[in-house]
Amino acid sequence: MEEYGLNIASRPEIDLANQMRSLVSKSEDQDRVAQWLMDEGSVTVSYFVRPDYTILIVCGSMNDYAVLSKISSILGVPITSSKLPSAATLPMGSVRVQGARAYALLQTILPRLVGLKASEAKAALRFFPPVGRVHGRHTTDEFLLEVWDEFARSTLSEWNLRRRSPEESEDLEKWARTWVEGRIRRSRRFLDAPKSSQSQGKI
Numbered sequence: 001m002e003e004y005g006l007n008i009a010s011r012p013e014i015d016l017a018n019q020m021r022s023l024v025s026k027s028e029d030q031d032r033v034a035q036w037l038m039d040e041g042s043v044t045v046s047y048f049v050r051p052d053y054t055i056l057i058v059c060g061s062m063n064d065y066a067v068l069s070k071i072s073s074i075l076g077v078p079i080t081s082s083k084l085p086s087a088a089t090l091p092m093g094s095v096r097v098q099g100a101r102a103y104a105l106l107q108t109i110l111p112r113l114v115g116l117k118a119s120e121a122k123a124a125l126r127f128f129p130p131v132g133r134v135h136g137r138h139t140t141d142e143f144l145l146e147v148w149d150e151f152a153r154s155t156l157s158e159w160n161l162r163r164r165s166p167e168e169s170e171d172l173e174k175w176a177r178t179w180v181e182g183r184i185r186r187s188r189r190f191l192d193a194p195k196s197s198q199s200q201g202k203i
Contacts, residue, residue, distance in 0.1 A: 013100035034112035099132035
């Protein structure tokens with residue numbers, strides 16, 4: 001195409017996205033992955049210093065390797081193992097997809113998600129382009145804060161309606177605010193690390 005003055009750029013993210021859509025093309029696999037994400041998974045991000053971009057992550061950890069192996073097989077990714085378990089705990093395994101694959105996965109299973117994970121997935125798909133990454137350093141609270149706030153308030157309101165002695169609205173507001181603040185702290189915990197020493201980390 002150079003002879004016509006056209007600059008054709010490589011778009012590997014398109015192949016990655018199509019690959020993911022093919023892997024989860026079966027209805028039963030979409031149901032299984034959606035349930036795993038709602039039960040054990042997270043919609044999060046990782047920041048990479050050297051190229052200076054933030055990438056979308058869909059991941060989940062559990063100690064039931066039979067279930068995790070099934071998810072790993074569907075998504076075509078390996079299981080990574082945690083460090084040695086502490087007292088009274090079992091070792092954890094994790095499955096993770098990122099970038100364009102994570103974006104395509106969320107797009108595909110979104111109709112099967114409900115509750116908080118559905119809202120988080122919608123917000124992530126609005127914030128990230130289909131390539132699944134954005135320039136610069138970003139944290140999940142930038143696009144999930146409104147979701148968390150609404151979820152906390154609606155959950156506490158629903159809980160309060162079922163109580164024989166409802167709590168005061170001021171207390172509900174305080175509890176919602178405390179829960180959201182905890183989420184914000186978790187999302188920003190890697191910002192305390194020196195930027196030069198952080199190669200990547202979920203934020």
